[in-house]
Amino acid sequence: MxxxxxxxxxxxxxxxxxxxxxxxxxxxxxxxxxxxxxxxxxxxxxxxxxxxxxxxxxxxxxxxxxxxxxxxxxxxxxxxxxxxxxxxxxxxxxxxxxxxxxxxxxxxxxxxxxxxxxTGYKRNPDVVAERLYLAKGICEGCQTPAPFKRKKNGTPYLEVHHVIFLTDSGEDTVENTRALCPNCHRQAHHG
Ligand SMILES: [Zn+2]
Ligand SMILES: [Zn+2]
Known part of the structure; x- marks a missing residue:
């Protein structure tokens, strides 16, 4: 040995x-x-x-x-x-x-x-807030209501997704985002 x-x-x-x-x-x-x-x-x-x-x-x-x-x-x-x-x-x-x-x-x-x-991105909270406001609790993918409300504040649970990913130099703007339910969000990334 x-x-x-x-x-x-x-x-x-x-x-x-x-x-x-x-x-x-x-x-x-x-x-x-x-x-x-x-x-x-x-x-x-x-x-x-x-x-x-x-x-x-x-x-x-x-x-x-x-x-x-x-x-x-x-x-x-x-x-x-x-x-x-x-x-x-x-x-x-x-x-x-x-x-x-x-x-x-x-x-x-x-x-x-x-x-x-x-590598993380410091996202603009105004963009997220505006997109959630525009979605009014409805997923912009499948057009169904958010699956549940957030425990913290009772707002509808939707995730704000970047159409062109930030990692692909997509802009952190309201125009480049969609409010999606967790299913649609997964599909947007992995579907
Ligand atoms: Zn959806
Ligand atoms: Zn996303």
């Missing part, structure tokens, strides 16, 4: 995988991808850590932690901002009922926490 691997040991392990593939006993990673600092190729962190240490008695999450401690970048597909990575995983998981049930039996009940860096 080797001691604590060096950066070079880890790079060598990635080269091993290039030459010989993923060794027996290590699966392809479901969520984590170790990114090679130069080639940007991706590798299953558990296998890389396993080759570098000569050990197998750890899980993918600890492999990820140790590699990050060595300043390697480990990508987590579940964090992809557009959600496509996660949605692909859900679609794959939906396909095999039995494997999914088997995984669920041994799955950790604790969701792993992570720090999020997001």
């Amino acid at each position: 080797k001691g604590n691997p060096s950066k070079q040991d880890i790079l060598d392990a990635m080269k091993q995988i290039d030459l010989h593939g993923i060794p027996d006993g290590f699966d392809k990673s479901r969520w984590y991808y170790l990114v090679h600092p130069i080639t940007q190729k991706t590798y299953p962190p558990k296998a890389v850590w396993g080759i570098a240490t000569g050990r197998k008695d750890f899980n993918a999450q600890s492999a990820k932690r140790w590699l990050e401690a060595k300043s390697f970048f480990v990508h987590d597909i579940r964090l992809e901002q557009d959600g496509t990575g996660f949605q692909t995983q859900v679609a794959t998981a939906l396909q095999d009922h039995e494997k999914r049930r088997a995984r669920l039996k041994t799955a950790s009940p604790q969701a792993e926490a992570f720090q999020k860096i997001t």
Whole structure:
């Protein structure tokens, strides 16, 4: 058994995988991808850590932690901002009922926490107020009344949506907004 691997040991392990593939006993990673600092190729962190240490008695999450401690970048597909990575995983998981049930039996009940860096927009409250005023409690998508009233102030619950998204440089103006019920709002983003 080797001691604590060096950066070079880890790079060598990635080269091993290039030459010989993923060794027996290590699966392809479901969520984590170790990114090679130069080639940007991706590798299953558990296998890389396993080759570098000569050990197998750890899980993918600890492999990820140790590699990050060595300043390697480990990508987590579940964090992809557009959600496509996660949605692909859900679609794959939906396909095999039995494997999914088997995984669920041994799955950790604790969701792993992570720090999020997001870009927010300081929206103009006058735009939101004016759009809600114009909608008069009726969803501007499906033309039905808001599904419930806000606990705080009893006003109809509608969400003010930007027709051209702020992330696409849409304007924060009354003209570029619609008051939508939660269903129509989801559809506007994901439909
Ligand atoms: Zn609606
Ligand atoms: Zn929206």
